[in-house]
């Protein structure tokens with residue numbers, strides 16, 4: 055293993071000695087150039103494509119064997135970074151499932167501490183949720199089994215250990231989970247894994263000079279969330295992807311702890327969003343910019359028929375008024391500016407089919423379907439001086455911090471409800487509800503934009519905003535074991551911005 059004293063190199067010296075300090079000093083706007091100059095990286099690593107894992111069929115059940123373990127990852131050439139992963143050093147395989155199948159995940163915990171795996175976005179029994187109530191002890195194997203009810207969608211899995219989710223996800227415990235169904239199979243859209251259908255886990259991390267990637271949040275990080283200064287896609291830094299077709303479908307996941315990405319291409323080209331968290335939109339939506347908060351997914355199709363290389367960026371384009379003081383600062387920090395990767399079209403690209411005008415049918419949403427409204431007030435009490443000086447977290451929903459012994463809400467299976475989420479704090483919070491795909495009814499009284507009108511499990515609630523979602527839990531009642539709703543900024547979740555509900 056190389057180190058700085060035995061094998062000095064411009065890249066490593068600058069990475070440790072100049073890059074991070076310079077980036078902090080010059081601010082985020084010139085960040086991509088600085089990163090390139092400082093690291094010497096210029097899209098010279100191929101994009102890592104997570105291994106595709108379709109499991110094995112055993113007695114009609116699709117079985118996945120997953121081992122969570124400590125590992126090492128060479129993010130920077132010659133430097134080994136201690137990481138954690140699922141069946142590998144960092145992150146995990148892309149699990150491929152089908153609607154209507156029974157699946158079993160054999161999750162072995164080879165760490166020396168407890169962990170969990172939560173199947174984010176999936177409709178499942180509470181015992182299979184993989185949240186705080188299903189810890190896997192060191193050396194133990196957890197084997198949840200259930201039927202996949204969801205339609206085709208890009209979901210994901212990640213650690214959800216009470217109080218330690220942020221640290222374990224930062225270390226690498228996350229991966230993609232792709233569900234297929236007959237309707238999506240029948241659509242003529244890019245669907246060859248790793249060729250024109252690419253999973254992309256977007257994250258950012260901070261590194262030490264020795265290559266380590268410690269989870270060591272400052273007090274400010276505890277409030278703003280851990281935001282890195284090195285972007286990565288599938289655990290690769292400034293990678294390139296060689297496209298061999300004229301269109302590529304990117305399954306984008308914001309797998310960061312706290313960064314809100316404003317995604318667009320460096321040449322301003324438009325693209326089409328075809329799916330949100332819970333699957334296909336009714337029709338492709340043409341966009342030039344898409345905001346993706348932690349936990350959210352978007353499938354987009356990018357046209358490359360002009361043959362020009364294009365870079366995927368995160369750009370801060372705040373639509374919210376920038377406040378003064380701490381609040382304004384935190385909004386800025388949440389909107390991270392990064393260059394993630396470059397896509398290089400082949401000169402002999404295979405012609406892709408034109409996108410279908412219609413993708414699927416979605417149920418009409420109406421507030422009249424709801425039998426009641428529940429209110430969820432998100433607050434950051436910890437913003438006060440008391441907690442600035444070392445007090446408690448103060449991240450609450452309806453005035454309470456998460457308590458594993460308290461069921462906050464009880465919902466009847468099959469009933470439609472309005473959940474009204476109000477953000478009283480100075481930061482945007484992505485609100486995630488387990489075990490369902492909901493629909494957005496309104497943002498501050500306005501109907502959602504077309505790209506937000508589909509199935510969702512995570513919705514960004516901006517400062518001062520009130521978002522209404524239409525929620526229904528259609529399967530898997532359990533009067534005792536709860537599911538979670540929470541902010542998906544993982545530091546906020548760990549600090550108490552989470553609650554529990556049962557479906558009866």
Ligand SMILES: [Cu+2]
Nearest residue numbers: 483541543546
């Ligand atoms: Cu939050």
